[in-house]
Amino acid sequence: MHDTDSDETLMLRVAQGDHAACRELVERHLGRILAFASRTIGDRAEAEDIAQEVFTRLWIHAKGWRPGPGRVTTWLHRIALNLCLDYRARMRQERLDAVPEPIDPRKDAVTLMQERDVQAHVAAALQALPDSQQAAVVLCHYQGFRNAEAAEVLGVSVEAVESLLARARRALRDRLRSVAPELLEGK
Amino acid sequence: MMSASTMTLDRLRELLDAYGASPERWPPAERSAAAALLSESNAARGLRDEAARLDALLDLVPARQPSHQLIERALAGAPNDPRQARWRRVAIVAVPLAAAAAAVVVWLMPQRQPANTPETPQYAIEDLGVYTTPTDVLLDLPGFDLSASAPVVGCVDNGLGCPLTDTGEDRQSRLPDADRRDA
Numbered sequence: 001m002h003d004t005d006s007d008e009t010l011m012l013r014v015a016q017g018d019h020a021a022c023r024e025l026v027e028r029h030l031g032r033i034l035a036f037a038s039r040t041i042g043d044r045a046e047a048e049d050i051a052q053e054v055f056t057r058l059w060i061h062a063k064g065w066r067p068g069p070g071r072v073t074t075w076l077h078r079i080a081l082n083l084c085l086d087y088r089a090r091m092r093q094e095r096l097d098a099v100p101e102p103i104d105p106r107k108d109a110v111t112l113m114q115e116r117d118v119q120a121h122v123a124a125a126l127q128a129l130p131d132s133q134q135a136a137v138v139l140c141h142y143q144g145f146r147n148a149e150a151a152e153v154l155g156v157s158v159e160a161v162e163s164l165l166a167r168a169r170r171a172l173r174d175r176l177r178s179v180a181p182e183l184l185e186g187k
Numbered sequence: 188m189m190s191a192s193t194m195t196l197d198r199l200r201e202l203l204d205a206y207g208a209s210p211e212r213w214p215p216a217e218r219s220a221a222a223a224l225l226s227e228s229n230a231a232r233g234l235r236d237e238a239a240r241l242d243a244l245l246d247l248v249p250a251r252q253p254s255h256q257l258i259e260r261a262l263a264g265a266p267n268d269p270r271q272a273r274w275r276r277v278a279i280v281a282v283p284l285a286a287a288a289a290a291v292v293v294w295l296m297p298q299r300q301p302a303n304t305p306e307t308p309q310y311a312i313e314d315l316g317v318y319t320t321p322t323d324v325l326l327d328l329p330g331f332d333l334s335a336s337a338p339v340v341g342c343v344d345n346g347l348g349c350p351l352t353d354t355g356e357d358r359q360s361r362l363p364d365a366d367r368r369d370a
Contacts, residue, residue: 014265026262146215172245176244
């Protein structure tokens with residue numbers, strides 16, 4: 001029964017040129033990969049390009065794929081992570097090259113809250129994290145990866161993942177406390 | 188498996204700081220001990236609630252579903268259906284063969300053409316019979332007798348439409364007077 005095929009079985013079918021298996025893999029994973037990329041780089045259109053590129057690489061390498069200890073979803077996330085890190089590096093370089101906008105000293109935190117919603121602040125705080133911390137949060141909090149799976153994607157130990165997560169959440173809390181203290185203090 | 192006594196408040200704080208308030212995100216080996224401590228300690232529950240508020244903020248970042256267009260874009264480079272691949276393999280063999288056959292036919296055509304040359308097609312003969320030039324139309328005016336307008340002087344061939352002149356007298360009678368004297 002094709003509908004219940006595992007990812008690994010689908011990959012073997014893809015290697016044989018089975019188009020239905022390709023569609024099944026896309027329908028099963030595209031949403032998660034898009035969500036991962038979107039939250040990692042904060043740009044919907046670029047995230048779509050990255051998600052498409054992930055599957056392009058999947059089709060190219062499908063024939064050489066062999067079932068192993070690593071899951072297909074881990075493999076896909078690793079490809080997506082590398083593409084996202086490339087994008088973030090390019091954006092950092094462009095920001096360095098660009099002239100920064102002057103900060104309006106009249107705008108305090110309350111004004112900022114009026115101009116933007118909390119969601120935008122959280123997304124911005126997420127984008128402000130260092131690459132590895134951000135990737136750890138997106139993998140574990142949003143994608144539902146266990147620490148061992150995140151460690152495999154990131155290429156670090158489980159202990160390192162836990163450390164990255166703790167530092168990331170602390171940084172997020174500190175940043176968001178300045179713009180939404182009432183939401184974090186529970187008052 | 189850990190019990191509540193093996194889970195300290197410090198370790199619970201580390202878990203909450205790293206993984207947040209949802210037990211399903213905690214390492215499976217420590218879940219039951221952490222849950223036991225939470226059920227016993229107000230301080231532990233305070234830490235959990237603080238982590239839950241940060242979780243709620245993080246959950247505000249949306250994740251949209253991929254559009255139909257993106258699904259098709261992702262499938263654009265995918266391997267094709269095996270049936271299509273079989274047809275492609277057939278085409279790879281058949282197209283060159285068809286091209287070679289066409290080339291042979293084209294090559295043979297000029298060699299066969301001279302054999303047909305002496306035989307003029309019947310339709311071409313029929314076309315020649317009915318062909319009419321504009322001047323033919325002028326010469327064939329209604330009521331105009333072509334033979335009556337044939338030249339008299341020097342016209343001796345009846346076959347060309349000259350008037351019948353069986354006697355020399357008749358022929359001379361048509362000559363101008365000066366010419367008639369010379370004759």
